[in-house]
Amino acid sequence: MASTISALLASAVLLAAAVYFRRDADSFDAGSVAVRTHLHLYMHDEYTGPNPTAALIVPGMAPLPNATGSTSSRRFGDIAVMNNALTEGPQRGSPRVGTAQGFTVRVAERGSVNALSLHLVMEAGEHAGSSLVVNSRVDTDLAVRESVIVGGTGQFRFARGYALSRSYDYDLAKGGVVEIDVYLY
Template sequence: MARTISALLVSAVLLAASSIYFGRRAGSTNGSATARTHLHFYMHDEYTGPNPTAALIVPGRAPLPDTVGTSRRFGDIAVMNNALTEGPQRGSPRVGTAQGFTVRVSERGSVNALSMHLVMEDGEFVGSSLVVNSRVDTDLAMRESVIVGGTGRFRFARGYALSRSYDYDLAKGGIVEIDVYLY
């Protein structure tokens, strides 16, 4: 009888300890900033000028007859190394860099497959990055992308990013406003 009580007591203690441990792990951020974090910044995407930060690397196929006159083609691959800033002005403090590439995946419209890293270079998240992967229809006023991971303070990050053109010209580039929501 005493042996059974001891075994039950040990089992109860182990069960309580493991539930506390795993409960904290599931609800904690492990020192990361992924629990309900909101980031807001502006991405400067420049195709022209003396130091472009985005470039068409592989031109796609010739436009379809009903899409002649568009500056983008099915199969275009572009890369970016764009500044992320606090505000939309050119002199606004820099907070990071958006590095990645897009592939135009639609024969009509401006739909791209996006793979991008948002690398934080200032503030409380310096040295951390977020991984964005999504289908982006740039003809939409508001675009949603998926946050699929991260590094540093954003390790195991999950969430989404909402982007909208702030001041943008498809031929020259421009400014995109981005809100990131992590949970």
């Protein structure tokens, strides 16, 4: 009798889990989540010049040498803020589509790993007035960095997805251009 009750209880739990985790068939493409929106943007990160858009606010502790014995200009505990232009193309004169606003905290004692909190605020085009929230651990030593989209506003309310970023033309001392692909599902 007890084994029958256990079997029925286990079946009920499995059925409830199947109903809870059920996905709409249209949201899948060959076993992977279908992308509903793809944004291709360029972020202009300027540390120097007459109008910097990113700044080191809190300097961290003295840099530690990495495995090769060299040190970085970035330090464990550095906190930087940004208010960077988002454009359609990598050129400075490319049409502006929004602003990337947020901060990073250097969280690795060695290496280039940051905790990132970023809002991609869309100011032009079909998504004007909407924003996306990006939160992630970013290893800037990697050629392609993946971040998670954890929400948004306006047309992007309850957004989920990921962003892939790569340095397009970047100098660690001055800043530069970062190419960003956002995939929402």
